[in-house]
Amino acid sequence: MLEFRYIRSRMALLPLIFLLMIQGDYSADDEWGVNYSSSSICALKGSTVIINCTYKYPTGRQITKVFWTNTDVRQPNKDFPDLSEDSKYSQRFKYLGDKQHNCTMRLTDVRQTDSHEYFFRFTTYKADGKWLGKPGVTLNITDLQVESSGERVTEGHSVTLTCKSRCSLTDRSTFIWFKYTQSLSERTDRNNQLILQSVRREDAGNYSCAVQGHKLTSPHQYLNVIYAPDNPVISVNPSGEIVEGDSVNLTCSSDANPPVHEYNWFKENKTVASGQTYIISKIRSDHSGKYKCKSSNELGQKYSAVTLNVLYSPKNVTASISGSGEIMEGDSVTLTCSSESNPPVQIYTWFKENETSSVGSGQTYSITNINSSHSGWFYCEAQNEVGSQRSAAVSVTVLHSYYNLLLGISLGCGALFIVVIIIILFIMRKQKDAKTEDAAGNQQGDFYSNVHASESAHCDDHYSSVTPKGHRTDQTSAGKTPESGDPEEIQYASVHHQAIKEMKSSEEIENPYDNIRNYKPDAAVRSNVEETSVIYSSVK
Numbered sequence: 179m180l181e182f183r184y185i186r187s188r189m190a191l192l193p194l195i196f197l198l199m200i201q202g203d204y205s206a207d208d209e210w211g212v213n214y215s216s217s218s219i220c221a222l223k224g225s226t227v228i229i230n231c232t233y234k235y236p237t238g239r240q241i242t243k244v245f246w247t248n249t250d251v252r253q254p255n256k257d258f259p260d261l262s263e264d265s266k267y268s269q270r271f272k273y274l275g276d277k278q279h280n281c282t283m284r285l286t287d288v289r290q291t292d293s294h295e296y297f298f299r300f301t302t303y304k305a306d307g308k309w310l311g312k313p314g315v316t317l318n319i320t321d322l323q324v325e326s327s328g329e330r331v332t333e334g335h336s337v338t339l340t341c342k343s344r345c346s347l348t349d350r351s352t353f354i355w356f357k358y359t360q361s362l363s364e365r366t367d368r369n370n371q372l373i374l375q376s377v378r379r380e381d382a383g384n385y386s387c388a389v390q391g392h393k394l395t396s397p398h399q400y401l402n403v404i405y406a407p408d409n410p411v412i413s414v415n416p417s418g419e420i421v422e423g424d425s426v427n428l429t430c431s432s433d434a435n436p437p438v439h440e441y442n443w444f445k446e447n448k449t450v451a452s453g454q455t456y457i458i459s460k461i462r463s464d465h466s467g468k469y470k471c472k473s474s475n476e477l478g479q480k481y482s483a484v485t486l487n488v489l490y491s492p493k494n495v496t497a498s499i500s501g502s503g504e505i506m507e508g509d510s511v512t513l514t515c516s517s518e519s520n521p522p523v524q525i526y527t528w529f530k531e532n533e534t535s536s537v538g539s540g541q542t543y544s545i546t547n548i549n550s551s552h553s554g555w556f557y558c559e560a561q562n563e564v565g566s567q568r569s570a571a572v573s574v575t576v577l578h579s580y581y582n583l584l585l586g587i588s589l590g591c592g593a594l595f596i597v598v599i600i601i602i603l604f605i606m607r608k609q610k611d612a613k614t615e616d617a618a619g620n621q622q623g624d625f626y627s628n629v630h631a632s633e634s635a636h637c638d639d640h641y642s643s644v645t646p647k648g649h650r651t652d653q654t655s656a657g658k659t660p661e662s663g664d665p666e667e668i669q670y671a672s673v674h675h676q677a678i679k680e681m682k683s684s685e686e687i688e689n690p691y692d693n694i695r696n697y698k699p700d701a702a703v704r705s706n707v708e709e710t711s712v713i714y715s716s717v718k
Contacts, residue, residue: 531556
């Protein structure tokens with residue numbers, strides 16, 4: 179039992195013995211130790227780090243070796259690794275202390291791999307006179323990052339950019355801002371924020387920051403400024419003069435962020451196409467005019483305009499003559515040529531058919547003191563820089579001076595002819611009416627007397643005598659004779675034509691009707707004659 183307690187007490191003393199062995203290396207005397215100015219240091223990548231420290235040891239001891247190491251674990255039978263002998267540090271490490279009490283060191287161009295805990299180590303000439311300054315100094319290597327208050331900012335709004343690192347930098351640090359590679363000197367201050375008020379589209383770009391006195395610069399951070407379409411531009415291809423029949427491309431482009439997602443084309447407020455490019459094949463004169471392009475994105479829209487001027491050769495060329503009356507010898511005549519074209523007609527030329535050369539130029543062609551030699555067909559030709567076209571011919575007819583006399587005679591004869599025609603038509607109408615009455619009389623059973631004419635050797639016939647002729651003895655169905663006074667059964671006298679053989683005196687010529695004897699019928703017959711119209715049956 180006593181043996182067990184002895185063993186147990188011996189085992190309890192083992193940690194203490196181990197601690198005494200370590201302290202034998204490090205010595206537990208208060209006269210031993212390492213004092214660091216800071217237990218933690220944050221350094222920018224690429225910067226230079228200085229770790230200040232002091233150390234102490236018992237009086238009378240002589241320092242044989244001093245160095246810095248980045249580990250507190252050593253291999254068996256070996257001392258801690260010396261940074262000055264490490265190829266990763268040898269070119270950048272510098273011991274600034276001495277073998278008295280100063281243990282300051284410097285590390286340049288620090289890297290991310292330099293992030294470790296560093297310890298100072300010193301030894302004396304005695305075997306138990308070795309010391310490792312624990313805990314050491316923790317070195318953190320950081321880079322810089324620019325953070326934005328938003329991934330994108332709308333034009334006119336404000337944005338804040340912050341220069342950050344994974345550890346706290348000293349308050350004495352002065353920050354410098356860059357846009358691309360250009361320093362924003364007006365933005366250099368001790369504040370690690372860059373505030374942009376009322377952002378413009380020109381503020382978009384890559385921003386970075388740095389700490390003054392250090393060569394480290396943060397990676398770029400892009401500031402995205404968004405805005406509605408602006409300054410749209412329409413390009414015309416071909417860019418020169420546009421001639422009728424050409425193919426023309428109109429292309430619309432606009433400054434916008436995000437980019438324009440829709441283009442629409444208008445002519446006189448009427449939609450004609452969509453898409454960034456509007457193609458007009460075989461352009462016509464009526465395509466001339468003002469075209470608008472509307473550019474749109476999620477923030478708004480903007481219009482731009484361009485005017486197309488289509489050139490074309492003269493068309494609808496027309497020649498006209500002044501006045502509508504006849505052209506007489508000695509008059510003046512003006513011919514006018516009209517057309518439509520773009521650009522306007524530059525040259526008007528006048529021609530007369532069947533003549534080899536032109537007869538005049540200018541939009542109007544005047545002929546003064548005109549004569550019959552000017553009669554003919556005239557036409558004009560209109561020409562501009564694009565082409566030319568001729569008009570249809572117009573007739574110029576010059577009349578002689580005696581034409582008016584002939585015209586008056588012709589008009590008089592025409593009027594006389596019309597009068598004659600009217601008289602003939604009137605006589606024919608009368609004859610037609612007389613025949614109609616004869617036909618009506620025959621139907622009523624009228625009796626007619628014969629008119630006997632004597633032949634004459636001369637054209638001038640004269641009636642020699644009129645002899646009453648006896649009436650028929652026929653009776654009517656009632657048994658009455660004409661003497662009974664029936665007005666419808668009138669007998670007519672015969673007219674005997676007697677030829678004049680010889681004219682003895684002028685009195686006889688002037689009065690050829692002296693031999694006419696008047697026959698007086700009975701009173702009854704005479705009364706009937708007076709009451710009834712006389713109808714002649716025939717002329718013999």
